[in-house]
Amino acid sequence: MAGASDNGGRPPGGGSPDDLPDFPEEWGVIVIPDDLSELADEVEAVRAELRTGPPLTGWQLFVRRPGVRRLRRFGTLLMRTPALIVSVAVLVTVASLFASAWPGPARQPATQRTAGTTPSPAGKLPALDMIGTDGQSVSILSSLPAVLLLTDGCDCARLLDDTVAAIDPGVTVLAITTAGVSADVSTGVSAGPSAATGVLPTTRTPRADGKNVTFLQDRTDTLRTQLDLSDPDGTAAAILVNRTGDIVRIHARTASIETIRPDLARL
Incomplete structure (x- = not known):
């Protein structure tokens, strides 16, 4: 394992090269091992923390597949399209009812009546x-x-x-x-x-x-x-x-x- 003097090219004493800020003091001395397998225990601990929820069922794994997700998005689009059409039809109907009930300008007679x-x-x-x-x-x-x-x-x-x-x-x-x-x-x-x-x-x-x-x-x-x-x-x-x-x-x-x-x- 490398010593503190070999810590990523840092100068002895934990100094910061190129005027970069130092690590927080509460982190202590950070040592990067030459063999990453030495971090296996830390990796397992992190994975254990990430696996706090219940395990996924077979159905959940199936619906999370990319192809199934695309099919779900396509089905959602198909369901939204009729709803959109019905909504537009309702709006047009309501607008036409308001237009027919709204008093418009007086219409001129189509033909001119002659006197008598x-x-x-x-x-x-x-x-x-x-x-x-x-x-x-x-x-x-x-x-x-x-x-x-x-x-x-x-x-x-x-x-x-x-x-x-x-x-x-x-x-x-x-x-x-x-x-x-x-x-x-x-x-x-x-x-x-x-x-x-x-x-x-x-x-x-x-x-x-x-x-x-x-x-x-x-x-x-x-x-x-x-x-x-x-x-x-x-x-x-x-x-x-x-x-x-x-x-x-x-x-x-x-x-x-x-x-x-x-x-x-x-x-």
């Missing part, structure tokens, strides 16, 4: 009963297809004549007023509504082609109210209805047959 015209289709014609010229109740749904002309405050004799002339034989023209109409029975259809008379014509000369106007009285102005039409202004309101009761078009202000002529073919 309701876009087609406008819904179903209300099932209303009105008073006919004989004082009996008449259902407006029994006269479809039809052109309904609300003629309060309107000098509509020309419009009525032109409408009857333009329609097909199977279409009915209904002239509706709240107070009543008066008619020149000698000319038949040329009957202008008059809110002042309060009476309906009882006789009229039929046309040769069999097409005539049916006069009805809506005393409570229910039809105008349900269709949200404006008050009378000297023009007629025209409602075109097909045979199934669907409103093809509503013209809130009509003074000429040319306004409704394009829609007559759809009845």
Whole structure:
């Protein structure tokens, strides 16, 4: 065994070469043997201290192999991927729910409405009963297809004549007023509504082609109210209805047959 004087080239007395710091004094004199086998007892003591835990089982040794550890990491990744997908799907669903419930800016109408015209289709014609010229109740749904002309405050004799002339034989023209109409029975259809008379014509000369106007009285102005039409202004309101009761078009202000002529073919 080497002496203290041969301690790794240290000078005698434990001095430090090259001005290196000395070992702590509590370590005492450190001697490095020439034969490392002389440290076997110290090695065993250290190993004994490291083996303080219980010995590993065969299964623990198996799962600690490198190949098994790689398989475990791969399996963990496979399990995390579906969980990640489900989490993203849940977040997207919640975000879409919030987006649909969040009030957005007011949308502009897709089409520009022209004054006095309701876009087609406008819904179903209300099932209303009105008073006919004989004082009996008449259902407006029994006269479809039809052109309904609300003629309060309107000098509509020309419009009525032109409408009857333009329609097909199977279409009915209904002239509706709240107070009543008066008619020149000698000319038949040329009957202008008059809110002042309060009476309906009882006789009229039929046309040769069999097409005539049916006069009805809506005393409570229910039809105008349900269709949200404006008050009378000297023009007629025209409602075109097909045979199934669907409103093809509503013209809130009509003074000429040319306004409704394009829609007559759809009845």
